[in-house]
Amino acid sequence: MIDELKRRGIGMTSERTRTRLVERLRERGIRNEAVLEAIRATPRHLFVDEALASRAYDDTALPIGHGQTISQPYVVARMTEALLLDGVPERVLEIGTGSGYQAAILAQLVPEVYTIERIAFLARQAQRRLRELGYHNVRARLGDGYEGWASHGPFQGILLTAAPKTLPESLISQLAEGGRLVAPVGGRAGQELLLVRRINDGLQQQVLDQVSFVPMLGGLS
Ligand code: SAH
Numbered sequence: 001m002i003d004e005l006k007r008r009g010i011g012m013t014s015e016r017t018r019t020r021l022v023e024r025l026r027e028r029g030i031r032n033e034a035v036l037e038a039i040r041a042t043p044r045h046l047f048v049d050e051a052l053a054s055r056a057y058d059d060t061a062l063p064i065g066h067g068q069t070i071s072q073p074y075v076v077a078r079m080t081e082a083l084l085l086d087g088v089p090e091r092v093l094e095i096g097t098g099s100g101y102q103a104a105i106l107a108q109l110v111p112e113v114y115t116i117e118r119i120a121f122l123a124r125q126a127q128r129r130l131r132e133l134g135y136h137n138v139r140a141r142l143g144d145g146y147e148g149w150a151s152h153g154p155f156q157g158i159l160l161t162a163a164p165k166t167l168p169e170s171l172i173s174q175l176a177e178g179g180r181l182v183a184p185v186g187g188r189a190g191q192e193l194l195l196v197r198r199i200n201d202g203l204q205q206q207v208l209d210q211v212s213f214v215p216m217l218g219g220l221s
Contacts, residue, residue: 006046007133013045017057021073024059030077032084038108039077044070047099047129066119066221068214070099071161075193075211079159079182080105082195082208086180089156093174095145095216096161100126100138106159107135114152116143119221146218148174155179162216163191172196172203184213 008015022040030036045056047070052062061069080102083089092110094103097117103126106113115138117123123142130138143149145160146168154176160183167185175181181196193209 007043009043009045013043013053013056015040018044021057021059025074025077028059028074030074030081032077032081034109035077035080035084035105038080038105039073041108042101042104043133044073044101046133047101047104064099064122066122068098068119068122070101071213076102076105078209079161079193080109082182083157083159083180084109086178086197089179091152091155092157092159093149093153093155093171094159094161095148095171096214097126097140098122098161100130100135100140102159102161103130103138103140104133104135107138110157111137112152113138114149114155115140116145116149118142118144118217118219142220144219145216146170150174157181158183160184160216161213163187163211163213164216167194167196172198177201182208184211187215 018040022036045053048062059073061072064070091112094115097115103115127140148171153174156176156179158181163184165187175198179198184191185194191211192207193211195206195208197204
């Protein structure tokens with residue numbers, strides 16, 4: 001069990017340190033107060049290895065093992081903000097659970113979160129962590145994100161935290177009318193953070209940023 005003291009943190013992991021991170025995100029242009037509050041309230045130090053806890057509230061990506069990373073808080077905030085721009089989506093699908101941090105942020109902002117991870121160790125660890133921290137509106141499973149989660153779709157929001165070379169048709173097809181998909185797309189040469197909206201059965205696409213995510217890979221590991 002994660003007790004209250006560990007959750008609140010001490011020293012480098014304290015609420016004061018989190019508030020500093022939120023101020024930095026505000027300076028960088030994040031405006032959605034609900035998103036900023038979710039970041040302030042989330043104990044990121046419990047989503048990384050204890051050896052990295054002192055850097056958990058720096059605005060940087062950090063390794064989480066198996067060659068993967070927990071995303072930079074600014075990028076988490078930017079993607080989440082883009083997802084919420086037209087209002088609060090009822091159901092959100094995340095591809096790439098990783099540490100579970102992005103799912104925890106979403107859990108505080110939308111009613112239902114579904115998240116898929118292809119690496120068994122990370123999927124299990126994140127499931128346990130999210131349960132222990134009390135994020136009970138997240139359903140996490142081991143699987144290949146390229147298949148999506150049709151039985152719970154369509155989703156008003158879809159967020160990819162690993163980069164496919166091109167937008168997967170399968171995921172687009174699980175996006176509800178009026179829904180928004182936020183995803184890094186591209187190869188080693190560079191990725192663009194895309195916002196895709198399904199409007200009147202067509203797709204509208206906008207580039208938000210240049211980003212660098214781990215690749216989205218097929219199959220399980
Ligand atoms: N959202 C995560 C970031 C994790 S990094 C967090 O907040 O910590 C991206 C993750 O996507 C990695 O864990 C990687 O294993 C996973 N991934 C890559 N391809 C995938 C796929 N096809 N299906 C599901 N997960 C995938």
